[in-house]
Amino acid sequence: MTVKMEASEGGMPHNTLMIYGIVVAVVGTYLTYLNVVTGIAVFSFFGGIAAIAALWWGSDTIKHLCSYGLGTGVPSAGMVAFGSGAIAMIAGTKFGLASPIVTLILAAILGAVIGYIANSIINMNIPVMVTSLMEMAVVGAMTMLGFAAMCTGTFMFSGLVVGGMTLSMEPSAGAAGGAQTFLVTVLPEFAGSLIGGAALAVIFFLGAMALQHPFNACLGPNESQDRTLMLAIEVGFLSMFVVAVMSYAFLDLVSATVGVAISLIGWFYSYKQYIALSKRDAYDWLDAKPIREVGGDQ
Amino acid sequence: MSALGGAAAGGEGINPTGTVVGIVILLVSIAATYALGFSIIPLIGIIIGGALIGFGVHFVPVGGAPAAMGQAPGIATGVAMLAAGAGLAGLFGGAWAYEATGDFAVAIAGGAVGGGLMMAITCMMVNATYVFAMGIPAASGKVDKDPITGDTFPAYKSQGTEGHGLPFISFFGGVIGGLIAGLGGTLIYIELLEIYHVGLPAIMQADAAAIEPLAISMAGILAIGFFLVNAVLAAYNITGTIEGPHDPKFKRVPRAVIGCAVASAFCGFISMLIVLNTGM
Numbered sequence: 001m002t003v004k005m006e007a008s009e010g011g012m013p014h015n016t017l018m019i020y021g022i023v024v025a026v027v028g029t030y031l032t033y034l035n036v037v038t039g040i041a042v043f044s045f046f047g048g049i050a051a052i053a054a055l056w057w058g059s060d061t062i063k064h065l066c067s068y069g070l071g072t073g074v075p076s077a078g079m080v081a082f083g084s085g086a087i088a089m090i091a092g093t094k095f096g097l098a099s100p101i102v103t104l105i106l107a108a109i110l111g112a113v114i115g116y117i118a119n120s121i122i123n124m125n126i127p128v129m130v131t132s133l134m135e136m137a138v139v140g141a142m143t144m145l146g147f148a149a150m151c152t153g154t155f156m157f158s159g160l161v162v163g164g165m166t167l168s169m170e171p172s173a174g175a176a177g178g179a180q181t182f183l184v185t186v187l188p189e190f191a192g193s194l195i196g197g198a199a200l201a202v203i204f205f206l207g208a209m210a211l212q213h214p215f216n217a218c219l220g221p222n223e224s225q226d227r228t229l230m231l232a233i234e235v236g237f238l239s240m241f242v243v244a245v246m247s248y249a250f251l252d253l254v255s256a257t258v259g260v261a262i263s264l265i266g267w268f269y270s271y272k273q274y275i276a277l278s279k280r281d282a283y284d285w286l287d288a289k290p291i292r293e294v295g296g297d298q
Numbered sequence: 299m300s301a302l303g304g305a306a307a308g309g310e311g312i313n314p315t316g317t318v319v320g321i322v323i324l325l326v327s328i329a330a331t332y333a334l335g336f337s338i339i340p341l342i343g344i345i346i347g348g349a350l351i352g353f354g355v356h357f358v359p360v361g362g363a364p365a366a367m368g369q370a371p372g373i374a375t376g377v378a379m380l381a382a383g384a385g386l387a388g389l390f391g392g393a394w395a396y397e398a399t400g401d402f403a404v405a406i407a408g409g410a411v412g413g414g415l416m417m418a419i420t421c422m423m424v425n426a427t428y429v430f431a432m433g434i435p436a437a438s439g440k441v442d443k444d445p446i447t448g449d450t451f452p453a454y455k456s457q458g459t460e461g462h463g464l465p466f467i468s469f470f471g472g473v474i475g476g477l478i479a480g481l482g483g484t485l486i487y488i489e490l491l492e493i494y495h496v497g498l499p500a501i502m503q504a505d506a507a508a509i510e511p512l513a514i515s516m517a518g519i520l521a522i523g524f525f526l527v528n529a530v531l532a533a534y535n536i537t538g539t540i541e542g543p544h545d546p547k548f549k550r551v552p553r554a555v556i557g558c559a560v561a562s563a564f565c566g567f568i569s570m571l572i573v574l575n576t577g578m
Contacts, residue, residue, distance in 0.1 A: 071538035073362065076378035076530045083526030084565070086519060091571045106568060113323060113564045114527060120316025121557040122535045161502075161512055188504065191511035198515040201522065 011225030014060055018135065021057025022104070025050045025142040029100040032149040041153040041255035045262045048243060051146030051207065052236035052266075058139030059214040059232035060225070065132040066215060070124075074219070077136060078212025082204055084110045084133075085140020089148070090195070092141065093157040100155060103141050111137025143207040144200070147243045150259060151203065152194050152250045160200075163192025163250075192249075199246060206239040227277040234274050237267035312553055320560040327563040331570055340489040341566045347485035348528045348562025352554040354478030355381045355532035358417065359468035359542045364460070368434045371461040371468060371541050373424050377533030378526070381479060383420070385525045388413025388480020389487055393518065396488055406484055413480020417472040421464055428463045436463030441544050446470060461541070471542030483525050486562070490517035490524075490569065497573025520569050527565060528558040 028050025034043040058081065066074045088110050092103025115133030118124050149155040167184055190196040194203075214232040218224075244259035251259075279285050324345070331341050358380055361372025373380055391412020396405035428434050437454040438444070439461030444451070447466045455461050464472075494513035499506045535554040540547050 070534060072378060072530070072533040072536070073376035076376060076533050079378050079382065079526045080530035083523040083530070086523035087527075087565050087568050090516065090520065091568050094572060094574075106571075110565065110568055114531070114561055116316070117320060117557045117561050118531060118534050120313055121320045121560065122531060122553050123311070123313050123316070124534055187508065190504075190509055193512070195519070196512040196515050198518060200515075201519050204519065204522070 014064060017060050018057055021053050022138070022142075024053035025057075025146060026100050026104065028053060029142070029146055029149055029155055032153065032155060033097070035153045041251045042258050044150050044153045044247065044251060044255055045240075045244070045259040047146040047148070047150030047155070048240035048259065048263060049146075051143040051150070051243075052233060052240060054139045054142040054146060055207070055210050055236040055239075056229055056232045058136065058143070058211050059228055061132055061135045061139065062211065062215045063219075063223075063225075063228065064128055065126075065136070066219070068126045068128070070126075074216040075212040077132075078208045080114065080133065081136035081140035081211060082144070082208040083140075084114055084137040085142075085144055086200075086204055088137060089141040089144045090200075093145070093148075093155060093160055096156060099157075100142075100145060103145050104138055107137040107141035108134050111135070139211065140207065143211070144203055147203045147207060147239070148194055148200065150240070151199065151243050151247045153247075153255070160194045161190060161196055162188045163190060163194075163196055194250065199249075202246065203243060206242055210235040210239040222281055224277075224281055227274065227281055230270060230274045230277055234267065234270040237263050237270055241267060312556075317556055320556055324560045324563040327567040331567055334570070334574060336493070336570050336573075340493050341563065341570070343489035344486050344524070344566040345559050345563050347482040347489065348524065348565075349555045349559040350482030350485065351381070351385065351479050351525060351528040352532045352535075352558030353551060354413075354475045354480075354482060355529055356536065356540065356548055356551045356554065357471040357475030357478065357543055358384065358540075359421075359464060359472050360536065360538075360540050362539050364539065365462075368428070368432055368456075368462045369459045370539055371436070371438055371463060371465065372539055373420060373464070373472070377536055377540075378530050380420075381475075381529035381532065382526060384413045384417045384476040385479045385483040385529060386522065387416035388476065389483040389518075389521055389525065391415075392480065392484025393487055393514075396484075396491070397514075402488065405488055406481055409484025409487075410477045410481040413476035413478075413483070414473050415476070416480075417476030418469075421469045421472045425464045425469070434462045436465045436468075437461045438465045438467065438541055438544070440541050440546065441467075445544055467544050468542040471544075474543070479529075482528075483521060486524050487517055487521035490520050493517075493570060493573060497570075501573055501575050516572070524562060524565055524569075527561055531557050531561055 028046045031046035032044055035041045062077050065077055085107055088107035089103050092106050093099045095102040111134035115130035119129040145155055152159050194200055213235050214228050218228040241263040244263050247259055248256040328338055332338050359372040360377045360380055361370045361374050362376055364370035365372045366374035388409040392405045392409025395408030435454045437451040442452055444465055444467050494517055498509050498513050532554045535550050
């Protein structure tokens, strides 16, 4: 299958886009730390914004990589991004407050090694392979970290693996006077957490779908950068909405509802924009009305 | 309006420099794992598992978009999707077998059977769709005679196509591919579970029984990640479509085995950092 994937030239330069993507992703993830500073979890939605910024940048990277005609379809790039990103993200969250930065660096190293393997051992010989897979791994890791931070309100390992606390009561040695006393210990409960309950796997595929869809849907002779990137934002908000619904399990009612509201508003806005851009790029369009049901015997 | 670059130059043969650098990365990963005080046995298992995935994916008959239009033999989807389907089915089968029995050999066999079964069902339903819904006979475009059954193809092959449908050799390749890839995926999962089973209670000062669900989930998610990385690398090696073990592209398999082994070694090293005691 040697389908030539055509992509537009021009538009915003890729490096500018990458810098915006990295900065917003890292800053957005750090803004969820306001939850800890203020003690309320309403700032969790910044994680979703960070993830969307990463997806926005990743869609442009996919465009550059896949325009070389890998022969394997655009979705494979999204899969390798999140496969390597998941490994870097879980390892990166171990580093406390430095987690977003460490995740970024770990993912970049991992992506560079995989890119080198694909380019030199597998003999792909594509000039942008190493940098692209490096960017893809960072996008995958930052998207997962952003969505995980949105879902649980924290980007640190302890917050992602401890679902709640259970009290364990054991009868202690009989006290004087025959009164029954209990030894109460607090045990962390792991099965109800984001990673322990494998909710991270849902985030994994939500992000992977959002990353691989935009260019796959828009590629062709008429592809334009702003439309592809608007679709990336739209699918990003759609994934963010699902993550916001998942966050009801981990956050308080108000914080999760804020996330749902922001993602819905963002999705409606970006969807309208995307439809407008699609109409702009289309040669012609017909606003087809639903078929009218004519009642009676007519 | 044009493609941003030229066509991919996926040449044949092994690139000596790249392979040597890759083997150095593999050895450094093993050495770093040893230096950090971990056992290297699980890492060896992960490397073998990754190499098996890279090897197994090449057996799977992948047709891509041309197959959906009946213009090329194979299953009508991409390599990464198909490999992920077979591998994850095997992974779930193996994980369940390991949970139920705790026996290494049974779990590995369960994973292999799970992957093979998934591919057998897929191949059968694909052929049913091709023959009864699309009305096309199975004919390979790469060989004139099926190496196993001896069926001849040229009389059935439509003009202007590379063959169509799913001949027996491709079906056979799919099942073998599912078996090997499922086995590799399960091997990676079990080795990761061994690492976290021992490592997580130690760094989190928690009871081993309480932390069991966390170890299982984490090993599962990371095993999916490992699987996708290896499957996509193998897909890049195939570049598009492959009919099965009789396809000339099958000769490229050593590159994928080396590449997947190196990638698994490095990813395995990173995944061990999770249970490294950083004091945080």
